[in-house]
Amino acid sequence: MTVAAPVALGEIVGADEVLDTPALVVDRAILERNIAEMAAFARSAGVTLRPHIKTHKTPEIMRLQLAAGAVGATCAKIGEAEVMVAAGGATDILLAYPTVGEPKIRRLLALMERARVTVALDSREAAGALSRAMAAAGRTLEVYVEVNTGQDRAGARVGDEAAALARDLARLPGLRVTGLMTHEGQANAAAPDDIEGIALAAGRALVETAHRLRAEGLAIAHVSVGSTPAAAYTPTVPGVTEMRPGTYVFNDVAGFRYGKLGPDRCALRVAATVVSRPAADRAVLDAGAKALALDKSLAHPGHGWIVGHERAEIARLSEEHGVVVLPEEERDAFRVGDRIEIVPNHVCVAVNLADELLIVDGGRVAETWAIAARGRVR
């Protein structure tokens, strides 16, 4: 696995006037390449691209995705959608998460005044409350039925159960069922050699359920699939119409296990400083769980990939301390004050812990972008 080139921070070490740590630095060239390649893939697969903004939470990056051909944005929470519409100018939003509770229904109605909104639902209870609210407001809400193709998180089970739910929801006033969606996250947990087969099976089962509903007269226009690791496979299934990858804009250590993407395709790095060398085999970084989060990866030991020092393991995190265990040959490389770059294990959650992205272009911090939808959990 090759080390990133260009290394975002490598170019700007010493730029103390702009680079206090820990900080999230983004290599603009890698970011733009990642966005362009996924857009090209979607075109080649004949599906629309509706990226999940959870990875970046940043209006500027959503606009790059739209400019590259994305049809709209996928958000989890209404708060994310509110930011993407207000700050990012998005006009077509999929809320890939059930809207439950009066406060959120009120906000959904307000959001619908400003953008086209589709909501994913997987229960008659949530759909019933939305139906009553839409009918009372004289509105019609487009709905994707969320389908469980094997992840066993949310969603009605693909096949009979999902078809029955879709039929019931299609009968409710104020709702119009226009699609089926799945998040085939079970592929991410599988052995690398198994991911293609699992992703294809998930896509085929979803398409089959859509065909069955169409035969009954339901206008299922959209068959939508998610997950960056499975992105190369599920969208190629005939009948899938839309893909919703998120992580691909930045990539992270979790993706290394598939053998296709290494650190050179990871656009975001956590810049950190060595703040302590309490023992010959131990360094402490100023990036702890409040910068990297605790997510582990099957691809690499420890809590992140230190660019250029991959045998130095971030063995433990507390809130503000990243404890690095140093092999013999790395003991001179981590001096107090040294700057390092870490590719996070799970980039989405690292982004959610920060307030801004430093955009590096030509070896300089060219711009600072606010992570405007950070923490929008409601």
Next chain:
Amino acid sequence: MTVAAPVALGEIVGADEVLDTPALVVDRAILERNIAEMAAFARSAGVTLRPHIKTHKTPEIMRLQLAAGAVGATCAKIGEAEVMVAAGGATDILLAYPTVGEPKIRRLLALMERARVTVALDSREAAGALSRAMAAAGRTLEVYVEVNTGQDRAGARVGDEAAALARDLARLPGLRVTGLMTHEGQANAAAPDDIEGIALAAGRALVETAHRLRAEGLAIAHVSVGSTPAAAYTPTVPGVTEMRPGTYVFNDVAGFRYGKLGPDRCALRVAATVVSRPAADRAVLDAGAKALALDKSLAHPGHGWIVGHERAEIARLSEEHGVVVLPEEERDAFRVGDRIEIVPNHVCVAVNLADELLIVDGGRVAETWAIAARGRVR
């Protein structure tokens, strides 16, 4: 273990106009009791109380701690201290973390214009840079030497190594070594029956090093210890002068394993809503890793303690989904739209993910407090 009474959210269920979820709700009565009892304990032990604000990050709560007798605040990062001085009016800050790098040294000098600041250091490198900056600015910085009493994170090893570091730092212009500090976090990882012995041993070793340095003429006025789990023990060691607990204001599931504190002493709960019931034995909550964080606890399986439903296990978290596995007797209790309360495994990191605390008093949300130092990792 008894279930919390009063249950913060139990009183305000249905108050949809104020309570969208996920949200952090704080029972003011429990909070005030926790603050008062720790202040009383510090007085009885004859030590000063300098609470770590990392748990709450909220100026209003720091002010309650100061009003109850705390001598000042402990912060990890300068960004936290900046907030506590500007928004909270703190006048005496311990930065229990090494200050490394020019940007932080500049901010430290600015902070010293507004408050008394002591910095913990564990390296000659960090101390040298600070010494040069202080001498150039004509200032003197008070320093605690950070000592490793067994946690093996940061800090010079207690005894010879710490004494040698203290001697060297005391010779540097612009610095005045006034204390030794340790974070006896190794106690938290120990078996509950072992915590007292480990904490006492850590305190005694630290006091012994302080005595040795005093015999050489160093004016070691402060011997400072940390950690809420060890708080009942380490401060009782003769010669310890200061304690820095943090978690005690809220408490969390991690503390249950010591058998002294249960959910009735947990002031903060994550209010969540059931958003999906995809299977008879599975419910999905709108609180995932972006609300609860991934920290596990040795005290309870899963990702938090559901108040009143402790046998329902939050088995898996993704960013926005908390997947609850329901035992037979809980299957009717988790309906779509139901509100529940979760005591987080590790409350400090849950607070760091949110923007505000809803303060519940007499069954109503009485105030909203901004978590003003959230995310201040620099």
